[in-house]
Amino acid sequence: MTRYKATISYDGHGFAGFQRQPHARSVQEEIEKTLTRINKGQSVVVHGAGRTDSGVHALGQVIHFDLPEERDEEKLRFALDTQTPEDIDFIRVERVTEDFHSRYNKHSKTYEFLVDIGRPKNPMMRHYATHYPYPLDISLMQETIKRLEGTHDFTGFTASGTSVEDKVRTITEASLVFDSDRNFLVFTFSGNGFLYKQIRNMVGTLLKIGNKRMPVEQLERILAEKDRHLAGPTAAPNGLYLKEIHYEE
Amino acid sequence: MTRYKATISYDGHGFAGFQRQPHARSVQEEIEKTLTRINKGQSVVVHGAGRTDSGVHALGQVIHFDLPEERDEEKLRFALDTQTPEDIDFIRVERVTEDFHSRYNKHSKTYEFLVDIGRPKNPMMRHYATHYPYPLDISLMQETIKRLEGTHDFTGFTASGTSVEDKVRTITEASLVFDSDRNFLVFTFSGNGFLYKQIRNMVGTLLKIGNKRMPVEQLERILAEKDRHLAGPTAAPNGLYLKEIHYEE
Missing domain, CATH: 3.30.70.580 (Pseudouridine synthase I, catalytic domain, N-terminal subdomain)
Structure with missing residues (x-):
């Protein structure tokens, strides 16, 4: 074998x-x-x-x-x-070797999330980016996303009813770049593991903050109070990409 | 009205x-x-x-x-x-005004043609770029494409049986850029009008030249001899974009 x-x-x-x-x-x-x-x-x-x-x-x-x-x-x-x-x-x-297991060997993952902020959207990208045609304070979002880096209990950002008990994860990189050629926001998240719907909930929350319908401080409240109802809506799946998996030697 | x-x-x-x-x-x-x-x-x-x-x-x-x-x-x-x-x-x-006509008012058009040269292709782009996973001399193609600029009889690059009589057109810009982020070739063609399948035939010919299966000099022969059989194959439609139309005042 x-x-x-x-x-x-x-x-x-x-x-x-x-x-x-x-x-x-x-x-x-x-x-x-x-x-x-x-x-x-x-x-x-x-x-x-x-x-x-x-x-x-x-x-x-x-x-x-x-x-x-x-x-x-x-x-x-x-x-x-x-x-x-x-x-x-x-x-x-x-x-x-036979002891390699894609899921259980220690690894970190990098996800990307694409948001098309063009008005109107790019029709070629409708299944490959989430369309968000509303005003956004991008620099505010770029500052705010940094607060997600580090080790936190991400209960407030996961779907309720998840069977996983330990919801503490470490995000080593959380960043947001504006791609002006394509009129896209590119979110990048790297870490040792992510909870069910965590990235889509973090993106939905950051968009709500950038659109000024949620105060910046609420991000820390979501982490501290572990309350999913405080977070923004779950962003649509079509913008999310599992970009890279890095295994420890 | x-x-x-x-x-x-x-x-x-x-x-x-x-x-x-x-x-x-x-x-x-x-x-x-x-x-x-x-x-x-x-x-x-x-x-x-x-x-x-x-x-x-x-x-x-x-x-x-x-x-x-x-x-x-x-x-x-x-x-x-x-x-x-x-x-x-x-x-x-x-x-x-009522005398505006999208087709008959004088205008220039810009087309873009995307070629995915990744091995394997990007599956998200399979309907939005033409996949060409073979070796290419990109700088040779970048030099050669410039010979298409100017006023020429493009009979050799159009589909046979076209009803249009005058096949002389002017290409004001013909360029090729390598997008290393996406592993894409981006061809751009601007001009006062293009013949049926002209761009796809020009791209197919340039790819054949870049792949060293056709000598560079053949480009001028296609223009001079007006013989469609000398040109390369018609590139697939999925890489072609009508990018911009500019009307004269």
Whole structure:
């Protein structure tokens, strides 16, 4: 048995999310179908580092799977890239040791969130950025986003009813850049793990602050009081990208 | 009667082209349907500056149409923007004099052509850039593209069987930029008019030259001998954008 690690990208628009589920198209199932075909009909299970939600994109998701024999990495990458549907691409395939696990090996993740602030939106980007055509104080948002960096209990930014008990996470980078060519806001968040809907809730809150419908100080109240009702609305999934996963050596 | 000029953008992926045609979805028909509804059921005809082909996008197409009464420009823009399907956007609406004609008034057009040279491609851009994963000498292409500038007979770059007799056109700008962030080539062409499939044929030829499967000198031969068979293949429509139309005063 040989274990393979693969770095993949996909267009989340046509998927109900990464994870396999009944009666809905998932990234995991499409890749498992292709791998099983490549593996002469013997089923192959795929494990992903992150479970992206319906509509969320990936530029650098990491998965792993096992195959009975050793294969050439580039040939396997090419076969998977061309035989999976056109909304999934295989960037890299590497043989790894059997103790590698895409999800449980220590890693940090980087997410990007794109907001199209053009009036009107760019129609080519309607599935690939969230449209927000309202006034925004971008420098205020750039200052405010920095307060999310560091180690905090992010309970106030996660969806209620999450089963995870420990909601303390560390954000190593939280930044906001205005891309004037495209009229886009580009949010970047890196950290050792994010809670369910955490990034979309942080973005929704920052947009509300930038639009002056929420005071800046409320950000610290959300962290301190751990109350989801204080936070802004959940931003739509179409702007969110799982950009990169970095494993510790 | 009041004449309106509108600047629109659209995602060409879901359209059989700009122009109305039986049994196929067109940009013209969608806008005419919406305008007719706004005009209380009385039919309205839309004229476009350029007839983009199936799959070709627009960032700044210009159209004109007449309505019986005078309307507020911004209210009309907003109504059209929100009532047309989500793959069409209205950027600007202006009242113009009755002698304005989007197609016949003298104008220059700028087109952009995006080529994704990433290996593999960006799956989010598969309908919005043409994928070309082969080796390319970009500086050679940047030099060669300049030879297209100026006034030439472009017969060798148009589709055979075109009804237009005079195939002499002037290209005021032809340039190629490498966008290293996205791993994209961005071709830009400006001029007083382009022949049917001219830009896609010029891009296909430049890619063949950049890939060293065609000598640089052949570009001048195509212009001189006016022979379509000398040119490269027609590049796919998904990379082409009608970017801007500039009317002379």
